Amino acid sequence: MATDATMYGPALRHGIFMAPFHAMTENVALRYQLDFELIEHLDRLGFHEAWIGEHHSAGMETIGSPELFIAAAAERTKRIRFGTGVVSLPYHNPLMAADRMIQLDNQTRGRVMFGVGPGLLASDAFMLGIDPEVQRDRMAEALDVLLRLFRGEVVTEQTEWYTLREAALHLAPYTYPHPEVCVASAVTPSGGRLAGKYGLGMLCVAAGETAGFDALGVNWGIANEVAAEHGHEMDPSRVRLVLGVHLAATREQARQDVRFGLKEQIDYLNNNMPRLVVPDGQDTVDWYIERRTAVIGTPDDVIERIERLQEKHGQFGAVLLLGHDWADREQTMKSFELYARYVMPHFDRSNAARRNSYEWVTRNQAELSGKREAAAQNMFRRHEAEWAQRGKTSAERPSDGLEATFN
Template structure:
């Protein structure tokens, strides 16, 4: 299993917008140092909280600051863009990052974004499918002449071949509806299940994956679970009480924003916001062991999947957030990526042979002590006696 984040991002309205943008870049640097495998960056244009409007611009800056972490658009809202322009920007990033970019596509989540662009939300999923089909054809080197009710292309082609072979990895967003699974199965793409820990998203996991698998089979293919990514909120600390204390920093503002956009969290009047979060089990607020248990729960529901992504929701302050990612890297990642298997086996092997190894070590040490004593006696003509426990000379 690989590990990463899904960064919409979420930033409270009372924070300095310049600082939080640079802090997002600093977060990607921190994850790169900790050994996280990937980060997906969102696109939003309204509502105040989700402040990155161009994931491509952000990725270009983040790539210059990092060495290893892969960077994905999470996601580009395809109905908002001419598909040729999207394809060209992704291939340019493919070269600038030397193959570290991933292309995530979706229809657009915020109805307020679509409203400003005078796009009927009922058309977004159809337009996303049209654009995705065209972009994949361009990635494969096709020359396209095509006219629709929202774009027109004449002999369109890419003038840069992809850096990646055959082109950057492509994934589609999937939440509750089957649209993402349908496209993933049809085009052999990865899936970004962006609400895996929420009740409706969790309940839809198996159905959407099954949809993808069935449609892939109709096209003579099998879906690869290594390209399935699940997104869930995590905040961990050394103790559950400390984690609860940490998230009180920003949880209310986060829940208020989500409900202001589209009511999803029905918090009863008077109930403490952290108590509510824990009661309905939206992700993890706890310890590394709680994070491990959450991932095991997702595995039990979904089966094998390739990447666990943290929903970067900034419900804790900056230092506590960095500490959470560090604790996850130290204690959760090794459980699922197998990096400690050989160490555990070596430790257990030594434990099983401890008595034999201890006896052999003592015997070898005593032989050296006796050899030294014999050599000294032969040289000086005086017998030397040593303490067998410490090896020190006593006569």
């Protein structure tokens, strides 16, 4: 059989982007343990990445320190890599943020990535006395310092919000030259501009939403243009697209599953900033599906959506499934299992060799069956001849029955 050298596709990776979003009636201490179990489940299923959020207010997003969660989750897993999704840089002295990440890099022996952003929740910034108008500028300042520290530079710098005097990392990175750095990018061009300036990865956190989907091509174009101005070349394998997904055996079952918690999450998002307004009298689940904001259906449905993202953006490195509690825990775990069983092999083409083998047998079925039957008949004839030489009578010969069974 001829071997197709292009049988296997580009290594599209798959992961989770976990804020997380948990009902405010739940036991928080128990939910941490259940979240660890979810990450262990993903590790067993072969997911590649888990990005963990940072939030300090509003109720549902319960992880204040992604570094603490990652440290514990890494001890429970074997292969999955972890990213901060994201550290809100304006909330932290850049030396402290850099030190924590380099410790994690060593502690996990290179299984971490550093996702950064300006901070999403206005309530977090308010409690820290930070004007949202300055968050993106502060993120840019902090990111520049962090990268210099990662490169081993000694930094002396004073701004209106931090002071560094001969600041340097006292631990070397485990990953050479340092952990991968990714910038959050939603709709505005700020993420793409920073990613291009420094040649970093991009976390497209709103790729599944209408505005974020429409902005994909624009922001990627901006990133590439800025990268060229600074002598960089953007690497599409370092681009991650976040997509809301819940899968079941049928579309009807998936719709039924998400009635468990979808409305509660929409209410939470609207409580932070009203933007998902369900028209009066319209079913929340039906409205959400009609907007194509998420994939609530079967593995075939999410395959189709990812292929649309590929058409829109071109090549990218990873799909990150939004972590959520739209369905109950059992159905949520099953959804990830369905994704691993049927969606992953579609994109890595790991079953291409099996399919080629099946189709080769189909094309050559007549010849192969003929050879098999001829070999069997020859064995019967040899057996009959040997039996006759031993003086056995026909009544003592079992070949007729065996041959009938074979045929």
